Amino acid sequence: MTGTAEPEVRLARAWLSRAVEPGSVAFWRFVEREGPVAAVQALQSGSAPPAVQSLAGRRAGEDASQDDLLRADRCGARLVVPEDDEWPAFALHCLTLAAHGLPTEPRDLPDRTKVLVPPVALWVRGDRPLDELVDRSVALVGSRASTAYGEHVAAELAHGLGERGWTTVSGGAFGIDAAAHRGALAAGAPTVAVLACGVDRAYPGAHSALFARVLDDGALVSEWPPGCAALSHRFLVRNRLIAALSRGTVVVEAAVRSGAQATANRAHGLGKAVMAVPGPVTSAMSVGCHQLLRDTEQGARLVTSAAEVVEVVGSLGTDLAEPPPRPGSPRDSLSDLARRVLDACPVRTGVPPERLAAVAGCDVADVLRVLPVLEVHGLVEWTGTGWRIARDPSDGRPSR
Numbered sequence: 001m002t003g004t005a006e007p008e009v010r011l012a013r014a015w016l017s018r019a020v021e022p023g024s025v026a027f028w029r030f031v032e033r034e035g036p037v038a039a040v041q042a043l044q045s046g047s048a049p050p051a052v053q054s055l056a057g058r059r060a061g062e063d064a065s066q067d068d069l070l071r072a073d074r075c076g077a078r079l080v081v082p083e084d085d086e087w088p089a090f091a092l093h094c095l096t097l098a099a100h101g102l103p104t105e106p107r108d109l110p111d112r113t114k115v116l117v118p119p120v121a122l123w124v125r126g127d128r129p130l131d132e133l134v135d136r137s138v139a140l141v142g143s144r145a146s147t148a149y150g151e152h153v154a155a156e157l158a159h160g161l162g163e164r165g166w167t168t169v170s171g172g173a174f175g176i177d178a179a180a181h182r183g184a185l186a187a188g189a190p191t192v193a194v195l196a197c198g199v200d201r202a203y204p205g206a207h208s209a210l211f212a213r214v215l216d217d218g219a220l221v222s223e224w225p226p227g228c229a230a231l232s233h234r235f236l237v238r239n240r241l242i243a244a245l246s247r248g249t250v251v252v253e254a255a256v257r258s259g260a261q262a263t264a265n266r267a268h269g270l271g272k273a274v275m276a277v278p279g280p281v282t283s284a285m286s287v288g289c290h291q292l293l294r295d296t297e298q299g300a301r302l303v304t305s306a307a308e309v310v311e312v313v314g315s316l317g318t319d320l321a322e323p324p325p326r327p328g329s330p331r332d333s334l335s336d337l338a339r340r341v342l343d344a345c346p347v348r349t350g351v352p353p354e355r356l357a358a359v360a361g362c363d364v365a366d367v368l369r370v371l372p373v374l375e376v377h378g379l380v381e382w383t384g385t386g387w388r389i390a391r392d393p394s395d396g397r398p399s400r
Helices: 007-019 025-034 036-045 050-061 065-074 089-100 130-135 148-163 176-186 205-214 232-245 259-269 284-294 306-313 336-344 353-360 364-376
Strands: 077-080 122-125 137-142 167-170 191-194 219-222 248-253 273-276 380-382 387-389
Touching: 007 036, 007 050, 007 065, 007 077, 025 036, 025 050, 025 089, 036 050, 065 077, 089 130, 089 232, 130 137, 130 167, 130 219, 137 148, 137 176, 137 232, 137 259, 137 306, 148 167, 148 176, 148 248, 148 306, 167 176, 167 232, 176 191, 176 205, 176 248, 191 205, 191 232, 205 219, 219 232, 232 259, 248 259, 248 284, 248 306, 259 273, 259 284, 273 284, 273 306, 336 353, 336 364, 353 364, 364 380
Parallel strands: 137 167, 137 248, 167 191, 191 219, 248 273
Antiparallel strands: 077 122, 122 219, 380 387
């Protein structure tokens, strides 16, 4: 795929993506100030500021950038950089704003795994331009130890979003993530998996077939070069990307402490929509969702369908969810008088109109006027001696 970055810029950002672990504010500010090529030269020569130089450590003396680009090319991946046309600048602008608002003193900065800072580059595997894929996207996240309920809801949400032309973004993990990816694929819609390892690796290994299907119309995305392993701290760092690349984050299932809640917190910090699916109050896997909904500062919206999700993240006034359908009943169109006469009818023995009038509190003429209407609706029947509630033909029970 043709980009706009100069070869030396792409090579420099490839080197930077391996030299320093993502999530460092000082490193991002240094690259932004110096430019990627000059930043690499400073780090390789040891002339970078000590705080930045220490982040690279021994990696500053290593150069695997050419090998990384060749390895990416062999697996059908590419390095997407801010200088490329397909860079998702609009989606990631929220990270830029958040980074500019962070303190300048290192001691005042959040932990690296929680800080909101843009990536220096993204390794992408998949044919479609990344910016187009995530332009209309929603993140669906949740517990790895999911329940059948959670997986069903995640798949239904992703399927419904796909039918409406939205991309599903998730982390490719077991449980809710996998159900969300599969739901989108079932709808023939694209889905994006943001990984905590190289895009040439399937983690977990059991998802190699799933990732192959994701690549049919979606993408695998990572901040780490090909070959990098999925280390624990990298999952925490990548959560901000899941939140940033999408217009909103839906937590389908989450325990009290979970990565899904962390992703929701990142989305809230970026000014993105946060949504949660309610679950059984007895389920430990829904406690995190209920906490999000109870937290008034978080402002999480309760959602139960794809239409409700789109109403939150879609265009104002156009992506509105229809109210849930209400089951109809012949009683809905009855007048007050007809309801009273119907309520006066006995279940077993038929009674004459005079008795109905006495119980309903109306004239006999009124009863005679509404009885045919009730009979047409199948609500009452004539027994030969009087009127009673109509029986259900299937089991002989009163239809009321």
